[in-house]
Amino acid sequence: MKELQDSPEDCTQCGVNYAKFRQIQEREAQGRAQDKATAVALAKASPQVRAALAEYPGAQPVVVIDLNMNFWSMVKFMVKWAFASIPALLIIFAIGLALSIAWSALLGFPGTGKIPTGNVPGASAGEPADSTYLDLPSEPDVAYFLLKLQKSGSGSAEMEIKRNAPTGVTYQALGVDCTTRTISVDANSATYDGMVSSRAAGAKVRPPVGSTRDFLISKACR
Structure with a gap:
């Protein structure tokens, strides 16, 4: 108890x-x-x-x-x-740029200086031995070669271009006015000698920005 x-x-x-x-x-x-x-x-x-x-x-x-x-x-x-997003955007841009360069270098697209596969034409009679490949981004399936460039003190220039497209090779004589950024096709022939013999001043036009002839004007007026 x-x-x-x-x-x-x-x-x-x-x-x-x-x-x-x-x-x-x-x-x-x-x-x-x-x-x-x-x-x-x-x-x-x-x-x-x-x-x-x-x-x-x-x-x-x-x-x-x-x-x-x-x-x-x-x-x-x-x-x-906002500040934290800047490094992320730079990383994405760098990755995209690297992939673009690698892809272009592999396939020979414009911007790499590499002539597209199958666009290395033979020479026409009378064609200058030295030519420069023009890397134009406006026409990825066409290869342009600069055969001759002659500038004058009046702000004008004359160009001879070899254009190799899937449809065939043509030779063009172009007149460029750097002051007004206009260009004329003075001759267009399937052979170099035909271009030289048929050369005559054509009508000058101002091409759209980013077009092939706009890039040619920039090349001639540098």
Whole structure:
């Protein structure tokens, strides 16, 4: 009786405290119920949520329904965001440029100085021995060769061009006015001698920016 009066919540033989034992049992039951509810919720969750929970144990999915920030805090955030995007854009640009150069060098597209495959024509009678390949981006399937360029002090120039297209080779004599950026076709022949013999001043026109003749004007007026 004295032992029961001194410690009514303790077992005098085993030393277990009945109140604490009941609390432990309740916590274990609550834990099992919570684990079961979590398992049910996880089974219903999307694959992305399950992957996130697997990578970050204990993480809780969050749904943002609104954003309330101080105006100047948002300004600072946006400025930091803008500066942070600059390196990313530079990296993307560098990767794109490297891929473009590699692709162009491989296929011989304009901008590389490499003559497109199959565009190395033979020489016509009377054609100058030395010619310069013109790398023009406006016509990737046509090879242009500069045979002659003669400039005058009045801001004009005369060019002799060899044009090798899939349809055939033509020789053109061009007159260029660097002041007005106009150009004329003074002769157009399938042979070099035919171009020379049929040369006559043609009407000067101003070609569209970025066209083949616009690039030829830039080449002649450098």
